[in-house]
Amino acid sequence: MLPKTMNDFPESIKLNWGLYVDNFIKWLNTNYGEVFDAITAVILWFMVNIEAFLQWVPWWLVIAIIFVLGWRARNLVSAFVFSSLLFVVGTFGLWDHMMSTLAIVLTSVVISLLIGIPVGIIMTYSTRLDAVIRPILDAMQTMPSFVYLIPALILFGLGKVPAVFATTIYAIPPVIRLTSLGIRSVPGEMVEAAQSFGSSRWQLLTKVQLPQALPTIMAGINQTTMMALAMVVISSMIGAKGLGMEVLIAINRIDIARGFEAGLSIVFLAIIIDRISQGVANKYEISK
Amino acid sequence: MTVKVKVERLTKIFGPNPQPVLEKIKDGFTKNEILEETGHTVGVYDVSFEVKEGETFVIMGLSGSGKSTLIRCLNLLNKPTEGNIFIDDTNIVKLAKKDLKQLRQQKLAMVFQHFGLLTHRNVIKNVEYGLEIRGIPTEERQNIANKILVSVGLEGWENKLIGELSGGMQQRVGLARALANDPDVLLMDEPFSALDPLIRREMQYELLDIQSKLKKTIIFITHDVNEAFKIGDRVAVMKDGMMEQIGTPEEIIAKPQSTYIEEFIKDIDRSKVLQAKNIMFKCSALVSVKDGPRVAVKIMESNGISSVFVVDEQLRLQGIVTIDDTIIAIKENKGIADILRQDYYTADPETYMQDLLPMATNTKFPLAVTDENNKLLGIIVRVSVLSGLV
Ligand SMILES: Nc1ncnc2c1ncn2[C@@H]1O[C@H](COP(=O)(O)OP(=O)(O)OP(=O)(O)O)[C@@H](O)[C@H]1O
Ligand SMILES: [Mg+2]
Numbered sequence: 001m002l003p004k005t006m007n008d009f010p011e012s013i014k015l016n017w018g019l020y021v022d023n024f025i026k027w028l029n030t031n032y033g034e035v036f037d038a039i040t041a042v043i044l045w046f047m048v049n050i051e052a053f054l055q056w057v058p059w060w061l062v063i064a065i066i067f068v069l070g071w072r073a074r075n076l077v078s079a080f081v082f083s084s085l086l087f088v089v090g091t092f093g094l095w096d097h098m099m100s101t102l103a104i105v106l107t108s109v110v111i112s113l114l115i116g117i118p119v120g121i122i123m124t125y126s127t128r129l130d131a132v133i134r135p136i137l138d139a140m141q142t143m144p145s146f147v148y149l150i151p152a153l154i155l156f157g158l159g160k161v162p163a164v165f166a167t168t169i170y171a172i173p174p175v176i177r178l179t180s181l182g183i184r185s186v187p188g189e190m191v192e193a194a195q196s197f198g199s200s201r202w203q204l205l206t207k208v209q210l211p212q213a214l215p216t217i218m219a220g221i222n223q224t225t226m227m228a229l230a231m232v233v234i235s236s237m238i239g240a241k242g243l244g245m246e247v248l249i250a251i252n253r254i255d256i257a258r259g260f261e262a263g264l265s266i267v268f269l270a271i272i273i274d275r276i277s278q279g280v281a282n283k284y285e286i287s288k
Numbered sequence: 289m290t291v292k293v294k295v296e297r298l299t300k301i302f303g304p305n306p307q308p309v310l311e312k313i314k315d316g317f318t319k320n321e322i323l324e325e326t327g328h329t330v331g332v333y334d335v336s337f338e339v340k341e342g343e344t345f346v347i348m349g350l351s352g353s354g355k356s357t358l359i360r361c362l363n364l365l366n367k368p369t370e371g372n373i374f375i376d377d378t379n380i381v382k383l384a385k386k387d388l389k390q391l392r393q394q395k396l397a398m399v400f401q402h403f404g405l406l407t408h409r410n411v412i413k414n415v416e417y418g419l420e421i422r423g424i425p426t427e428e429r430q431n432i433a434n435k436i437l438v439s440v441g442l443e444g445w446e447n448k449l450i451g452e453l454s455g456g457m458q459q460r461v462g463l464a465r466a467l468a469n470d471p472d473v474l475l476m477d478e479p480f481s482a483l484d485p486l487i488r489r490e491m492q493y494e495l496l497d498i499q500s501k502l503k504k505t506i507i508f509i510t511h512d513v514n515e516a517f518k519i520g521d522r523v524a525v526m527k528d529g530m531m532e533q534i535g536t537p538e539e540i541i542a543k544p545q546s547t548y549i550e551e552f553i554k555d556i557d558r559s560k561v562l563q564a565k566n567i568m569f570k571c572s573a574l575v576s577v578k579d580g581p582r583v584a585v586k587i588m589e590s591n592g593i594s595s596v597f598v599v600d601e602q603l604r605l606q607g608i609v610t611i612d613d614t615i616i617a618i619k620e621n622k623g624i625a626d627i628l629r630q631d632y633y634t635a636d637p638e639t640y641m642q643d644l645l646p647m648a649t650n651t652k653f654p655l656a657v658t659d660e661n662n663k664l665l666g667i668i669v670r671v672s673v674l675s676g677l678v
Binding site: 187189190192193194195196197198199200203207208211212214 | 363365388389390391392393394396397398400401402403404405406407408409417418420421422469475
């Protein structure tokens, strides 16, 4: 028999790891508060404009644009289905909420691409950097998405900006991974051929590696977009208005009708974005 | 002719720390021992050779003998561990990054075994690649690319995607891309190995044809002896990263320097390599048209032959006389000119043995080898052609 004390981990060696992280974030906030304020200002400016633009565009024009995009990326039937789905969201009375959601998603995706694609490229140049970034990406993806809300809240306060921050962190891994994968999968002989003609690193990247990796990068963009959309409901917990907020309110009030409409709107939005971006990605695959 | 490429004691060892390994080879350890002990692979060891301007230099050897490693050192896709490589007297091993780029853009071009084409571009955009890298204006590079495409027989395929082309056509694009840069030296690493035999033969002739017009310096790798001997002005045979023998195809067939090379050339078809000039004799027994029949009989007698070729003062071939006809001529008081026969065969010195065979089977006289002025260069006795049939 083991002594009873062996069953419990000794309390005497309890360390306050969480506290250290807490202190670190607070330290960041007090010492680099201005940096975060600046970031907030830029993101906010960007978002406000996108949102204003999306709200300004007449609803029928949005539906028409989606129709054309759906037609171009897939086929007439899809185009018809997509625009009908959008119309249904309108009949729910959730058009403005949808546009707010779309603004957060678009902003997060744009930031993800601006950061993610260069990071993915740099990772392929250095195995050491790759070895550092890879586990971070793994951690970012396995961490429950709620966890990002806390530092986002502390650093950026309530509202849209922390929502964008949390969404970006949650959504960025696929585009980094797939950019890196796409470039690494370019056949060695093709790269050597380009080098043997005296290409510079930049020429190699822009004329050979990126065009070859494009279908894979497009798949990454598609995944990133879908993850951003999935984060929307969660980010409404820190005050981002939109479809997610509607769902949250519905849950709190046990309002089945409202929850159903808002939930369905998110699903519709997801279907439309996914199918169109996949259609575009497939187009690149074929022309390869 | 000037030396275009000169390789001096080149060594390439793969692995993180090649210097100590270098010492080990010098101490006489074999490639396998070194791999087991240090984990380093000896790709090429102590190779030296020269390639002259306009020459086609073929490197041949079994798989893993270091052919690719060697050719990739020539444009520094592999960085040599030791040794020097001179192209036009410039030692390229020591070039700075910028100069290396320039060298690759202007002097060297490579054709790859699996083509290495850019599948996201169409045919003409592939051919333009090297020119684009050099910053040549769009219109000019299109003109150049169009011309080259015509010369490799790809007219009308400019806008096709690479995936739509057969293997043979893809390699034509590879060749065109390399030629578009107008390089001094063309590096070809088993360019035809991935093609089926028929297309391969066609491409070999095409290359010979292009080479006869452009006179590039070509370094060509193959593990096919027949291809090596067909294309190469000189052939180098590699084994375990080292040079076994360098020479013309005839020299290698005539005097293989090791059992490895004998093994290599065992199944070569000699009749396709050896030419009339390789098997002809300088002819000592000749009769002049001015000689009388009695002189002819004397010459035939002293050489133990029953017919003899007749030439004029400039050694131009006039005909052949037989011993029977000469004896009759003496009896009937005729001259040599009256009994000249023309039913013999002549061949130029470049005729391949396989083409001499039907002649040799159809005549009882030796074959005469003449130049374009009908000057007699030598004779080929039938036995040296027909014995090849055994
Ligand atoms: N990048 C590399 N790293 C380590 N070893 C290599 C590398 N490239 C080639 N080698 C080794 O060097 C040796 C020579 O290879 P190489 O590719 O030059 O042979 P080859 O004669 O071209 O053969 P093949 O006919 O199969 O193309 C082989 O033992 C090979 O395993
Ligand atoms: Mg090889």
